Amino acid sequence: MDEWHTGEMMRKMTSQDELLTLDECRKSLDVTEEQLAQLLHDGSFFLVDVDHVPRLPALFVDSTLNRNRLLKLCRFIVPAPPASRLDFLISPQGGHSSRSPLEMLEDSQDFRELLKEAMAWAAGWSRTTVSVYQGVNAARPDAVEPIYAASTEIDPRRRLWKRSLQALLLHEYELPMSPGSDVDRFTLFVEQQTIGDTTRKVEACVQVSVDNGTATVEVKAASDGVMCSKTFSCGEVDGLLDIAKHVVSGLMRMR
Known part of the structure; x- marks a missing residue:
């Protein structure tokens, strides 16, 4: 209506x-x-x-x-x-x-x-989007397209990292990975949007650096109040998307 x-x-x-x-x-x-x-x-x-x-x-x-x-x-x-x-x-x-x-x-x-x-x-009235940008970014770059993005319609009252992981896993709305996106430094931005509203609320900024199978993570902002630094072993994961899923899964287990 x-x-x-x-x-x-x-x-x-x-x-x-x-x-x-x-x-x-x-x-x-x-x-x-x-x-x-x-x-x-x-x-x-x-x-x-x-x-x-x-x-x-x-x-x-x-x-x-x-x-x-x-x-x-x-x-x-x-x-x-x-x-x-x-x-x-x-x-x-x-x-x-x-x-x-x-x-x-x-x-x-x-x-x-x-x-x-x-x-x-x-x-169905709320969408959580995870966007991945190359390099370490303190704010979402407006003039640059993400190298990957995925969204899911999910209740915004559910836990931040659970919503984020669901977006990465379900591929409901997906921007395919850009060529050459196998990078060792990238930033995840998690945003929540009410359907029908053009405004997106940034809920988290997660900076990730990968070296020899180890991901060093800096959570710079999060809607649930968590601000942290963490190191995760990535093991045999293959490529940026798998690393992103591994990192978000690790953050979800922290709470």
Whole structure:
């Protein structure tokens, strides 16, 4: 759904009291501002923007719904934009005929299947990319093409190095290795991007130098707070891509 249609839908829902102000929601649930803030912080609740006014879907105060399951479901779909989360909750899903997720909260088997679908759906809203540049770089070179790049759609809440390794292993979106890319000094940049947003967030810069089967690694920035130097034995690995996989696997085992 494009931005104009999304805005129209939100205005219609507001006029039908399907979207509430924070005060209306807080009073209806009889919670404090701090409790409401915590529900928003952990993804149990979410806000949608209606003409620059934040509003909460009224489904959060619907006493006929299984609220515990609803809030759990909402936490599963956090990677998606708020308007898309709302659309997911209220729209029929492909594998369930005419039923929406809100109609699948009561039955335990339905709910288990729904959580699996929600996890897969949410992962599709975020892409992790690993780009490899020749030489040691402190920042991603904008004017130079990477010698290799691979991406995967995966939940950004999963561990950084696990996401990075999956990108290198699955080849979902791949820029083939450039000729002459068997280099002994290279830099990995890990970036996360929300689908539909052109901005990429750099999560890690990993500088790698290889000498006689040993990789010396400098992690210069990482979203999980790790800043480290490490040496890995590369053994019989063959080529740059195998070394990159070996290095990321080693970093993943460190935590």
